Amino acid sequence: MKYPIIAYGDPVLRRAATNIEPDEYPHIKELVENMFETMYAARGVGLAAPQVGLSMRLFVIDATPFDDDEPELKDFKKVFINAKVLEETGEEWSFNEGCLSIPDIREDVYRKPVVRLSYYDENWKHHEETFKGLAARVIQHEYDHIEGKLFTDKLSPLRKRLIQKKLTDISKGIVNVEYKMKFPAAKKGR
Numbered sequence: 459m460k461y462p463i464i465a466y467g468d469p470v471l472r473r474a475a476t477n478i479e480p481d482e483y484p485h486i487k488e489l490v491e492n493m494f495e496t497m498y499a500a501r502g503v504g505l506a507a508p509q510v511g512l513s514m515r516l517f518v519i520d521a522t523p524f525d526d527d528e529p530e531l532k533d534f535k536k537v538f539i540n541a542k543v544l545e546e547t548g549e550e551w552s553f554n555e556g557c558l559s560i561p562d563i564r565e566d567v568y569r570k571p572v573v574r575l576s577y578y579d580e581n582w583k584h585h586e587e588t589f590k591g592l593a594a595r596v597i598q599h600e601y602d603h604i605e606g607k608l609f610t611d612k613l614s615p616l617r618k619r620l621i622q623k624k625l626t627d628i629s630k631g632i633v634n635v636e637y638k639m640k641f642p643a644a645k646k647g648r
């Protein structure tokens with residue numbers, strides 16, 4: 459089942475999400491499957507639970523589309539539950555990011571190249587793992603979502619001003635997008 463993706467401007471994208479307890483969420487695998495289905499339909503490489511309206515520390519990633527640049531990303535498909543960043547290291551580098559909640563906007567964003575994090579997978583197995591390059595990049599972007607942050611927060615004041623109107627339009631549903639979305643400021647009937 460595909461979910462509508464929550465658009466920029468909805469408060470759920472600004473909330474720091476809460477940890478999930480295993481017994482609290484027995485159907486986590488079904489939710490994870492639905493999130494992957496939603497993400498693939500929108501041609502994304504990552505999707506976080508707040509983007510489908512759930513304020514939970516859960517995100518899914520499939521970085522396979524990046525395997526042209528980094529062959530080891532072929533079949534890099536992972537689920538991150540209750541993730542916690544332990545350390546980010548290295549010299550910040552720029553990459554052109556986009557977000558399924560902010561369609562039609564892509565901007566260069568600086569982040570550190572190496573991230574170490576603690577998380578559980580969909581089988582509640584605990585991991586402590588280090589990621590680098592584009593894998594780290596996608597993880598950092600999705601991790602921001604469960605902290606209530608968006609990539610546009612990291613732009614310079616000038617860039618932010620330049621895209622402000624477009625962001626407001628997105629929250630109203632004034633944007634061309636090929637997947638189903640929920641717009642917080644849309645007029646009824648849109």
Ligand SMILES: [Zn+2]
Nearest residue numbers: 556557558559
């Ligand atoms: Zn995003």
